[in-house]
Amino acid sequence: MKVAADGKKKFTLLLTKPAALKPTAAELNAGKDISCAVLDSDANWTNTASDRFGEKPACTTGNSQALGASNYDTALTFLREYLVGGGIDGTGLDAGYQAVKTKGTTVWIYLRETDKLSTAAWAVGDEIHLGGEVVSDAPMRVNNDGNLKRRIEFLPQNMISEVLVTA
Numbered sequence: 001m002k003v004a005a006d007g008k009k010k011f012t013l014l015l016t017k018p019a020a021l022k023p024t025a026a027e028l029n030a031g032k033d034i035s036c037a038v039l040d041s042d043a044n045w046t047n048t049a050s051d052r053f054g055e056k057p058a059c060t061t062g063n064s065q066a067l068g069a070s071n072y073d074t075a076l077t078f079l080r081e082y083l084v085g086g087g088i089d090g091t092g093l094d095a096g097y098q099a100v101k102t103k104g105t106t107v108w109i110y111l112r113e114t115d116k117l118s119t120a121a122w123a124v125g126d127e128i129h130l131g132g133e134v135v136s137d138a139p140m141r142v143n144n145d146g147n148l149k150r151r152i153e154f155l156p157q158n159m160i161s162e163v164l165v166t167a
Contacts, residue, residue, distance in 0.1 A: 003115040009043070010118040011035050011076070013096050014108040017133070021158065025165050028110060028122035034096035035118040039077040039149060045111045045130055047161055048073050074109075074134055074154040079147050100136040100152055108133050109154070124167050132159035 014023065014031040051068030078097035083089045090098050100107055110131030112122065134154035142151045 005113065007117055008113060008115065009035060009040065010112040010116070010120070010122070011038050011043075011045070012110045012112075012122070012131075013099060014110075015099060016108075018108060021132070022128070022160055022163050022166065023108070023110065023131075024167060025122045025124050025126070026167075028165065031108075031110075032096050032099065033118075034076075034078075034109075037078055037081070037093040037096045039079055042075075042077050042151075044073045044075045045109075046073050047071070047130060070159070072130065072156040072159060074130075074156050075151060076109075076154070077142060077149050077151040078139075079149050097139075097150060097152075100154075101139050101150070103136060103138040105136045106133060106157070107136065122165055124165055126165045128160060128163050128165060130159060130161045133157040 011034045012028050012031045013034050014027065018024070018027045048071045050070050052065045053068055054063065055066040056064040079093065080097060081089045081093040088094060088098070099105070108131065111129045112126050113129045114127055116126070134156055137153040137155065139150040139152050142149055
């Protein structure tokens with residue numbers, strides 16, 4: 001059955017490195033769910049074309065290419081949230097932004113995009129579309145029509161894609 005993507009993207013941010021390259025359901029559930037703090041319309045969290053280089057054996061006619069290193073497009077726009085009485089809400093929805101707003105911060109971010117709602121907890125067998133260790137760049141002020149927001153590009157360091165969560 002086909003599934004509409006609306007409300008199905010779960011972004012989870014970990015402040016500490018998981019024990020293995022592929023985090024467990026428990027590690028993911030202990031992280032910060034930033035799904036409601038990230039603007040869906042311009043969330044970039046995907047693989048892009050790998051590096052390619054010519055590697056044509058002498059006996060081949062026409063061009064022949066080989067795949068090189070993987071590349072990624074990883075940038076998120078965070079919706080800012082403040083306390084009712086004023087000031088930064090470092091424990092609510094703004095906690096994700098607070099964790100990555102300093103240029104050069106290393107965190108681990110994972111995206112689940114399946115038939116489950118973004119509010120559902122991670123479970124064994126869930127598929128991680130893309131995730132891993134990333135380093136934040138400086139926040140960029142973007143069009144603030146509507147809510148205040150900041151866009152952060154991330155430099156991927158060690159990524160996994162299309163893998164299943166284990167116990």
